[in-house]
Amino acid sequence: MNRKEFLSSIGMATGGIVVATCFEGCSKNIGSTAPSNVDFTLDLTQPANAVLTTNGGYLYSNGLIVAKTITGNFIAVSAACTHEGTSVNFQPNNNQFYCPNHGATFNTSGAVTKGPANTPLRQYNTSLVGNNLRIYS
Ligand code: FES
Structure with missing residues (x-):
């Protein structure tokens, strides 16, 4: 693997993680976790x-x-x-x-x-x- 291929593979891996995080995080709603008896x-x-x-x-x-x-x-x-x-x-x-x-x-x-x-x-x-x-x- 040459330098260009190596950098390209890291970029692809990082991009994949960012995209996966957004898809997981952007679709989750936890609803109300509000304190009670305040x-x-x-x-x-x-x-x-x-x-x-x-x-x-x-x-x-x-x-x-x-x-x-x-x-x-x-x-x-x-x-x-x-x-x-x-x-x-x-x-x-x-x-x-x-x-x-x-x-x-x-x-x-x-x-x-x-x-x-x-x-x-x-x-x-x-x-x-x-x-x-x-x-x-
Ligand atoms: S808008 Fe996502 S945690 Fe508040």
Whole structure:
């Protein structure tokens, strides 16, 4: 095998693996793996939670993503994308949750707005009393 043949065979092998991964990954939906019986409180005066004092900030806690929208509303949904379980992030300027793995998007209620996910994120209740943000199911 000469150099050109060798490089060609590696390229073909790598390409085959990438294609196989995409076919497996792009067709799998895990559905809802959302935490149940959720009830916890975040003290917004604590440094670990300070990001929620800023509109557009978000954090992860207890399997949820908790965000403060650009208009100042608190929202919470299950953090694991219902496609393959990657943690979603919050895009305040688009007012949506976004999965960086394959690009699924969810509105602030957790409903799917773009696939490949086809199951919504679970939405949780939020209640702010003083500096204490309660998140519960
Ligand atoms: S894991 Fe595939 S879109 Fe989220």
